Amino acid sequence: MGGSARTWRVAAMVCATGLLLNGPVAAQTSGDPNPGAITLTGSMDVSNAYLFRGIPQDDTGLILWPAADLGLMLKSGSGTVRSITVNVGMWNSLHTGITGADGPNGKLWYESDFWTSVGVGLPGHVNVSATYTAYTSPNGAFPSVKEVSLRASSGVRGTNAYALVAFELEGQADGGAVEGRYLELGAAPSLGLGGLTVAVPVKVGLSLDGYYEGLRGDERFGFFSVGGSVTVPLSNERSRFGRWNVHGGADYVRLGDSNALRLGENTKVIISGGLGLSY
Amino acid sequence: MVATAALMVTLAGRQVCAQEADPNPGALTMTGNVDFLNRYMFRGIRQNSTGVVIWPSFDLGIAAFSGTGGLKSTTINVGTWNSLHTGDTGQEGPSGKLWYESDFYATLGLGFGGGVSLGTTYTAYTSPNNGFTTVKEIMFKLGVDDSGKLGKAAVKPYVIYAFEIDTAPGTGQADGGANAGKYLELGVSPGYSHSKFSLAVPIKVGLSAGDYYELAGTDHKFGYLSIAGIVTVPLGGTTNLGAWNVHFGGEYQQLGDTTKSFNGGEGSQFIGSVGVGFSY
Numbered sequence: 226m227g228g229s230a231r232t233w234r235v236a237a238m239v240c241a242t243g244l245l246l247n248g249p250v251a252a253q254t255s256g257d258p259n260p261g262a263i264t265l266t267g268s269m270d271v272s273n274a275y276l277f278r279g280i281p282q283d284d285t286g287l288i289l290w291p292a293a294d295l296g297l298m299l300k301s302g303s304g305t306v307r308s309i310t311v312n313v314g315m316w317n318s319l320h321t322g323i324t325g326a327d328g329p330n331g332k333l334w335y336e337s338d339f340w341t342s343v344g345v346g347l348p349g350h351v352n353v354s355a356t357y358t359a360y361t362s363p364n365g366a367f368p369s370v371k372e373v374s375l376r377a378s379s380g381v382r383g384t385n386a387y388a389l390v391a392f393e394l395e396g397q398a399d400g401g402a403v404e405g406r407y408l409e410l411g412a413a414p415s416l417g418l419g420g421l422t423v424a425v426p427v428k429v430g431l432s433l434d435g436y437y438e439g440l441r442g443d444e445r446f447g448f449f450s451v452g453g454s455v456t457v458p459l460s461n462e463r464s465r466f467g468r469w470n471v472h473g474g475a476d477y478v479r480l481g482d483s484n485a486l487r488l489g490e491n492t493k494v495i496i497s498g499g500l501g502l503s504y
Numbered sequence: 505m506v507a508t509a510a511l512m513v514t515l516a517g518r519q520v521c522a523q524e525a526d527p528n529p530g531a532l533t534m535t536g537n538v539d540f541l542n543r544y545m546f547r548g549i550r551q552n553s554t555g556v557v558i559w560p561s562f563d564l565g566i567a568a569f570s571g572t573g574g575l576k577s578t579t580i581n582v583g584t585w586n587s588l589h590t591g592d593t594g595q596e597g598p599s600g601k602l603w604y605e606s607d608f609y610a611t612l613g614l615g616f617g618g619g620v621s622l623g624t625t626y627t628a629y630t631s632p633n634n635g636f637t638t639v640k641e642i643m644f645k646l647g648v649d650d651s652g653k654l655g656k657a658a659v660k661p662y663v664i665y666a667f668e669i670d671t672a673p674g675t676g677q678a679d680g681g682a683n684a685g686k687y688l689e690l691g692v693s694p695g696y697s698h699s700k701f702s703l704a705v706p707i708k709v710g711l712s713a714g715d716y717y718e719l720a721g722t723d724h725k726f727g728y729l730s731i732a733g734i735v736t737v738p739l740g741g742t743t744n745l746g747a748w749n750v751h752f753g754g755e756y757q758q759l760g761d762t763t764k765s766f767n768g769g770e771g772s773q774f775i776g777s778v779g780v781g782f783s784y
Contacts, residue, residue, distance in 0.1 A: 261527025262744035263784045265534060265564070295534070295562075297745060315584075332638075334630065337606075361603065363632035369601075465531035466566065504532050 258465045259504055264296040265467070270499030275318055278407065278430045279437075279448025279480050280398055281488040283335065286322025290499070301346075308346035315339055324366050332364035350380035360396075370396035374407075386412040390433070399483070401438030407447075408433050422456040426476070439483025448484060452476035456501070467504030473497065527744050528784055533565040534746075539779030544587055544604075547687065547710045548717075548728030548763035549678055550773070551604065551635075555591020559779070577615035584608055593635050601633035619649035629678075637675045641668050656696065664689035665713065679762065681718030687727075688713040704734045717762035726760035736781075746784030753777050 269291050274284035294314030301308045318336040319325060326333045338361070344354035353376065360370040371394045378387035389411075393404035411428030430447035437444045454474030462468055476495045485491035539559040544551040551557075563583035570577045587605035588594065595602045609627040616622070622644070629639040647662035664687070671677050671684040679685060691708030710727035717724045734753035741747065755775040757763075764771045 258530025259528050259532075260525075261746065261784065263528070263534065263746055265532065293562075295536075334632075337632065361632065363603075363606070363630065365634070467530065467532060504530065
């Protein structure tokens with residue numbers, strides 16, 4: 226159930242990195258290696274805990290998040306509609322702990338999400354997008370959840386502020402009685418420091434209706450998190466193999482009552498790191 | 505399907521005017537497909553008997569090395585291949601879940617002079633809807649692209665040797681048998697290219713090199729013989745969005761004793777397919 230986990234992670238394929246970036250073919254092209262209209266991003270991250278929008282999934286063992294996204298730029302230019310993009314992607318969560326390899330069925334693959342998204346770029350660095358996501362569990366840990374979400378974001382002054390509204394169509398993240406509606410407000414101000422990028426993501430997750438159902442009914446407040454991340458580039462923009470990076474960070478999460486009850490504590494520190502690719 | 509193809513034509517046509525140069529001169533290549541079939545036979549072993557089968561797949565290729573010595577090229581591929589079933593082993597089956605199979609693979613490919621290539625692939629065949637237990641396999645493929653010597657008469661012969669690892673009786677094996685299997689495949693893929701379409705006629709035979717086609721404790725050497733015809737029609741040439749195509753084909757499989765048993769006693773099977781693909 227990993228939408229929030231992929232917000233600042235761009236990476237992939239650990240085994241290939243050393244060979245690609247240090248071998249003889251780390252030669253650079255004379256220009257952009259990929260001037261076309263298709264973009265690939267990928268990531269492979271490792272974490273100590275996985276909370277989906279504040280809802281605890283697992284904090285035992287190791288958690289791996291391989292992901293890939295393919296973006297198609299259908300239109301770009303000036304005018305009111307600056308760009309139109311279509312994205313399809315996949316995000317996965319592999320658990321060595323009690324909901325994965327050490328769990329009842331002994332299977333590592335806890336979650337596999339598929340999404341498709343249409344995004345429109347507007348003047349003023351404003352973007353709006355609509356996304357359909359199917360959250361599935363290959364090891365049968367939870368029933369599939371299908372969701373439509375709308376997101377508006379602004380890159381003004383590097384704040385990367387956004388608002389996201391999601392509607393569950395089928396299945397429920399909280400396993401409650403009714404399909405939920407979710408609101409997330411956040412920002413991820415970032416700063417370049419000597420070749421590194423430092424970001425401070427902040428977000429709050431709220432139930433608009435039935436998203437965080439607990440013993441006392443639906444609870445408005447789901448979670449608040451603040452974190453810090455550092456991204457170190459491993460290649461420059463003209464590498465034939467795309468832009469690779471290594472990144473790491475930590476998030477402090479404060480949970481609402483129903484999520485705290487599930488976790489057994491009302492705060493959690495999530496540490497993660499990994500490799501990223503953008504091409 | 506028709507709507508998807510029409511969209512691709514529109515997208516490709518819109519972009520072709522914008523840029524005719526190679527949209528992706530870098531070292532990474534992406535390919536993807538979505539295919540629709542009436543039947544899924546894995547190396548002759550039937551995987552469904554009702555409904556529609558959908559195969560979405562994606563591959564990322566990395567051209568890690570190219571040179572002029574004995575070793576001409578080194579490539580790394582990673583990818584995912586999936587099989588979604590609406591019928592008896594998917595949505596209408598015991599689990600009620602569509603996603604029957606999800607495979608992950610990684611390949612190291614070496615290219616030599618004379619069109620000779622050697623690929624070593626690790627594949628994990630998994631079943632999200634618990635249709636079968638995970639099968640892990642290492643495969644070697646030795647192929648020859650003889651089109652440089654034979655031109656249009658090229659047959660592109662190849663041989664595959666694969667063996668299953670991390671198995672137990674009834675677990676981690678394509679045949680669900682008692683022992684880990686070893687598989688041998690011999691094939692050719694002659695073809696014909698025209699400016700508006702291409703035709704491939706792959707022919708292959710799948711054999712057990714040891715316990716690959718077990719039936720009631722007996723391994724049967726002959727798994728299947730396959731003859732297929734695949735027509736690929738490009739959609740608008742190479743554009744900013746890569747090269748898209750629509751393809752369709754038919755395949756006839758003659759089955760051995762074990763695969764015939766798995767096919768409900770039917771000794772042959774016809775498979776029809778249609779799909780959309782892209783390369784970027």
